[in-house]
Amino acid sequence: MMDWTDRHCRYFMRLISAHAVLYTEMITTGAIIYGDAHRHLQMHEAEQPVALQLGGSTPEDLAKACKIASDYHYNEINLNCGCPSDRVQNGMFGAIMMKHAQTTADCVKAMVDAVELPITVKHRIGVDDFDSYEFLCDFVGSVAAAGCDTFIVHARKAWLKGLSPKQNREIPELDYERVYQLKRDFPALEIVINGGITDLAQSKTHLEHIDGVMIGREAYTNPYLLAQVDQQIYGSEKTIRNRKIIAEEFIQYVDNELSQDIRLQSMTRHILGLFHGMPGARQFRRHISENAHKPNATIDVLMDALAKTIGKTDL
Numbered sequence: 423m424m425d426w427t428d429r430h431c432r433y434f435m436r437l438i439s440a441h442a443v444l445y446t447e448m449i450t451t452g453a454i455i456y457g458d459a460h461r462h463l464q465m466h467e468a469e470q471p472v473a474l475q476l477g478g479s480t481p482e483d484l485a486k487a488c489k490i491a492s493d494y495h496y497n498e499i500n501l502n503c504g505c506p507s508d509r510v511q512n513g514m515f516g517a518i519m520m521k522h523a524q525t526t527a528d529c530v531k532a533m534v535d536a537v538e539l540p541i542t543v544k545h546r547i548g549v550d551d552f553d554s555y556e557f558l559c560d561f562v563g564s565v566a567a568a569g570c571d572t573f574i575v576h577a578r579k580a581w582l583k584g585l586s587p588k589q590n591r592e593i594p595e596l597d598y599e600r601v602y603q604l605k606r607d608f609p610a611l612e613i614v615i616n617g618g619i620t621d622l623a624q625s626k627t628h629l630e631h632i633d634g635v636m637i638g639r640e641a642y643t644n645p646y647l648l649a650q651v652d653q654q655i656y657g658s659e660k661t662i663r664n665r666k667i668i669a670e671e672f673i674q675y676v677d678n679e680l681s682q683d684i685r686l687q688s689m690t691r692h693i694l695g696l697f698h699g700m701p702g703a704r705q706f707r708r709h710i711s712e713n714a715h716k717p718n719a720t721i722d723v724l725m726d727a728l729a730k731t732i733g734k735t736d737l
Contacts, residue, residue, distance in 0.1 A: 423447050424505075426642055430684075431692040432469045433675055435641070437668045439648040441656040444472045445636075448502045450515075451478035451487040463494045466675075473498035475544070477505070479515040479525060481532035488536040496539065498572075501529060503545040506580040517580040520549045523561045527568035534569035542572040544616070544636075547600050548579035555600060562608060572612040574636055575601045602631040621647065622654050629655075644698040665696055669728050677721045690714040690724060702731040 424447045432444045449462050474496040478484045488499055505516035519526045533541045543565055547558055562573055577596045596618050605613040614634035625635040641647055652658035676689050690710050697703035709727040
């Protein structure tokens with residue numbers, strides 16, 4: 423979710439669900455240690471609970487990044503061992519780390535020693551020709567021994583050569599049963615499943631076998647999918663919030679951020695799917711897309727987009 427789940431996106435998502443754990447986009451250790459750490463790590467207190475996802479493969483750098491991040495009150499720090507992009511491979515982190523279980527374990531050990539926060543790992547079920555179940559178990563076992571108790575498993579192996587990141591989200595087929603088997607073989611670990619999950623009915627089916635479900639791109643393109651998460655998954659008795667209330671509260675947030683010289687488009691790009699599948703959704707997206715990028719765009723762009731939508735859909 424690089425370049426997607428920034429702080430503006432997370433604030434918006436939190437307006438929809440109060441309980442779902444939100445994840446940052448993957449942030450490299452170099453960006454935190456040598457770049458503008460505050461810009462990358464800052465978040466609104468209303469976003470919590472939030473997990474910080476790091477990209478890196480050097481124990482010392484990951485430990486430093488964790489220590490810097492510990493001042494920002496994240497609930498968890500996650501090590502990405504699943505991203506297949508060329509840019510990530512060139513940095514020797516992401517999915518390629520599955521080929522180096524001991525290095526990954528050393529990284530996790532350094533992170534665990536550096537901070538009190540839970541350290542988790544997100545990975546695939548395999549990578550390239552390293553795709554046997556034994557390989558997966560060896561990786562999880564080695565990393566668990568280093569102090570990781572939670573594994574977020576994308577139920578599809580990664581091909582590091584010949585496929586684009588987009589193709590790596592579609593090829594080869596998902597193998598949910600392999601993730602279920604992992605939970606059976608490592609019952610003491612928390613196993614969270616990811617990949618191709620598009621609704622809460624699917625999530626509930628997975629939860630009969632494993633401990634948690636991560637939904638990524640579907641939640642971004644169709645964010646109102648999360649509207650019933652609190653009630654159906656977490657047992658909340660609060661009334662489900664409608665789209666109009668969510669939009670109006672986000673407008674207040676945007677108005678405040680505009681006063682801090684944040685560009686309108688950097689915030690509105692995250693809400694284009696709020697009315698996904700509803701009458702008026704196209705007009706909502708079009709008005710924002712055609713106007714939010716303009717140099718002098720104001721909060722009126724959002725208010726006008728909402729006004730064009732209300733009355734055309736059951737909010």
